[in-house]
Amino acid sequence: MMLRTAAGRRAVATATGALSLALALSACSGTTKDSSDKESTKAGATAKADPGAALKKGLKLAFLPKQINNPYEKIVDDAGIEAAKEFGGTGKEVGPSDASASSQVSYINTLIQQRQDAILVAANDPNAVCGPLKQAMKKNIKVVAYDSDTAKECRQLFINQASSEEIGRSLVQHLGEQIGYKGKIAILSATQNATNQNTWIEFMKDELKLPKYKDMKLVKVAYGDDADQKSFQQTQGLMQAYPDLKGIISPTTVGIAAAARYLSDSSYKGKVVLNGLGTPNQMRKYVKDDTVEQFSLWNPEELGYLGSYAAAALSSGQITGAEGEKFKAGTLGEYTVGKDGEVILGKPTVFDKKNIDKFNF
């Protein structure tokens, strides 16, 4: 329509010509996904570790959460900052107010300028933060990922909340005990393609193959899409389809709260055992009114505490991030660096009537 003029037609012709030329050229000598070789420099593991070294005094640690004002990460970071005081260091939390892929990058660059001793990062995007983190490591700033990992070559350690295997198996073990290893059970998950959920569910199914669970039968995996209303309806649907259901495992904080809400108002309260992963503040009410006996989650305070000590151990030269190295994490005891620099916090914490009032998150 706007190409009525000769000039317009000429411009389009030129552009088309240029494009086809470019296409032709690149067809013979382009850089494609297959032709480009990926460089992967293994950071860390080159230096020598000195297990006997004392923790340095006055270490400066910076926590960079996915986004500031996230209540969960605030607990982790505050605990880490508190822990730094134990070994005579200082900690601080800085970060963006949105969790977009690139927003953490400015902060990493400024932390390098401020010459922090270690950066602890919960990455929004495993790769967007990579360039500046490598830069930091080049300047002998130690990098510890926690909660959400970066690409492996961009950090020295990753502090994992709990191993997927541990989470999956322990949930089945707990529920088995609660229902006397007998009866129909169901799983209420988040979305159908959530990676972490599906990994846990695989381990649950694997655990259920053991002989002691021969009288327990997994009848359905339902998906509440991590939406409160949908999870509520799915619970309702489960109970209608299987009135003799004995137990539900919901490995998602949204799902377990919605399921508990449904059960607490229904005739199934006290008859159906609900277990899974939840936060104490969400679940307090249902533990106190006996809808739920127990549930679990990793302890975010311990996650921050461990991160802080791991960063200090790196900065003091006790460890380098290589597999098999050991370090002491204050009151949590000794930890060993696993494959790919992964340190696992440990078993999930079980919350019940006795201990739930000690936690606030």
Added chain:
Amino acid sequence: MAMAPETEKAVPAAPKGSARTKGSLRGLALRWDTAVGALLVAVVVAGLSTTDGFGSGENLAFAFNDIVEVALIALPMTLLVVAGQVDLSVASMLGLGSALTGALWNAGWAFETIVPVVLLVGVAGGLLNGWLVTKVGLPSLAVTIGTLALYRGLASVALGSDAVTDFPQTYADWAVDTTTVPGTFLTYPVLLFIVLAVVTAIVLHATGLGRSLFAIGAQEEAAYFAGIRVKRIKLLLFVVTGLFSAFAGIVFTLRYGSARADNGLGFEMLVIASVLLGGIDFDGGKGTLFGAVAGVLLIGVLKNLLTLNDIANEVQVIVTGLLLVASVLTPRVIAAVVERRHRRAAGARP
């Protein structure tokens, strides 16, 4: 680089010096864009004297590179706003450029092919914006609010919620914060920005096309009757803006090594804020490219300085907001005061 012919084509032979740079020295000192330039210098001096690491080449390289996509898009945006138009779809076009780069790379295309294709998509997006504004006659604000959603949607269709990350190091090195032009602290994208800024400044202040933009922004009808091809110029402006935005998408992708559909979310506000902060009148017809560039740099340097001093993100947003309010208000307050004084003087005479 690819857009240089577009703009140069429009440069007539005899620029005769911009009318805006004339006037008394006092008038120059009172102008908002001069004030923003002075504020920028003040912030830099304050940074150098108070903050360790601020003055290091590494930090400066980073601080400028950190806002380079915003700066690149601010160039055509300045021309648009001077002509009384606006384009809110720029950040979505950046996202679409990034997502396409990732999707095509995943599909096994050569990077050398991806770049021209992505740029062409930017041109197409600009053509759509321009067509809806000039031929259908819709206001640019309404059109680009629509295409803001459209282009972001297309970006999500192209790549979903995936991130593509395995770009070749050779290309990534051109954009990262740590590779600088030998002998300087400037990164390659920043160097490119400087070249393009000079070209844009010449177009805006020393060519007939530039004067046409001011005329269109001040009085579109009058400009039309004066023989300026208003529609064609507007169309060209939207096309150039689309092209720059798509190009910024490629730069962004390489710089972060991560192609995503949500890249640059919300950048349109940052671009427009910088341009307005630089004294470009939102009603059109007024402003200088120097002001716009000073505005972008001021926002970038301020952000870097505040972050270095551990000032919380919320405060940074407030500071930027206050600057923006001040930049819109101050010229109007000055104008009102001057007018009142004139009126009083006129009233006192008889």
